[in-house]
Amino acid sequence: MSDSIFELVDNLPEKNLTTMMLNSLDNIVPGEWENTVGFVNTIRKVTGEDDEDLIQQIGDRAVWLYNDKSQGYRRAMWLYQTVDRTDKALGTAALANKVGNKIPLVGGLLTRVTPNPDKAQALDLSIKLVVELVAFCQINGIPGDSIGDFVGALSDYSGESLMRMAALVCVDGLIPLGPDFLLKAQSTLSGIGPKDLESNSTFKEVEESIPGGNTKGKLDFIGESFDSVKGWMSDFVASKNLDPQKVMNNLQGFLEFSDNKLDYVAAFIDMSTNYYEHTGTQTLARRLIERAFDEI
């Protein structure tokens, strides 16, 4: 795996299953996300500058900042990478089956995925949300358990960050859990104990970065985070008139599947895409470049 920020941004794919999925959600957050790839290209886009010497200075400073572990950027990148556990082979196999612009989700592809039980899916959704909160604080420098600051910042989310949240609501909320996904997640969180959390594989990957001390404290932190963000999520769903049917119609822009296979669609997207890592890398690069230009 690449270690430098410029390689990570240079290696972002221009087109794969993740970008196809994100593009299919474009009309939910119109024009917010553009798949900007390549480090120098990102510097040009973010700063609006094209002087090569200036671009070099900005890029060099960004590289320095990223590599200083005390600055939190590497931890944020690790979180975005780790919370997305992707089966790359499945993505490749799916693309190989493409007919025209669509991937038929039938037969062999479906047998390779197993839908998450509701409880595990509700936990995954909550943990991804907490990862966003912690990564936001690592990148922007607000103390790690400042839920209030994060909720305030959510209303200012735009670009690839807003697209990431839209995708979270759609493919980790509405599609696998249905229209009352917020209630399901909340009742799951209030009904489980530290032992249940410890047996969740997503939690196990990222637990060291979740504030709260012991597992009980971390579970409380996840619950509090979810509580404070659910208002934003339900407003988002209401303002965009989102429901599983609408999201399904969007996804059918690149996937072909029958309506009674929603849980398989969710599992397939979960396994074959890495939208958290992809858009997280873009968010991190943008914030890093914005700071680097200010400091040179």
Place this chain on the structure above:
Amino acid sequence: MIGLRKFLVAFFLTSCLLLTSCAQQAPSRFDGAQQESTSKGATAVVDNSQSGGSFNRYFPDSGNGYDRIYSQEKKGFAQAKLKKDGQEIAILSISDVLNNTITVDKYQSSTDKINGFPAVAQGSTATAVLVGDRYQVKIRSKDSSFSESDREEWLGKFDLRGLSKLK
């Protein structure tokens, strides 16, 4: 026969090595920075730079249709967005040059001043002042409606004098 087989295996393994090394990343113009910044003891931020939070009070306030929204706060650095009618028009920042001392060099040839402090234009979007030889205050346009003279005017709205006394 065994010799040939050994040779073929060795040849195959060498080819694999060559192929994988060719598949490595091409050299980058940022390799130098990568190497230096990952060498032992290298840091981008020094311990004795000011806390980012100590800069907040020197930023211009929201008002008259403008919103100032703080966006980043790190050691030696604070940044805010300037919005008008919900649209981001500029980025405002204060940074401690102790974190990146080379940045003061560009002020040596500066002839412009804002509120008595040396000022420079950078690229086509940025204008900055150096305050008390220690803090860089910078404004970058995010929309073409926010011109160089807007940047100069807004730099004057920071409490530059107060900042120059921050120890």
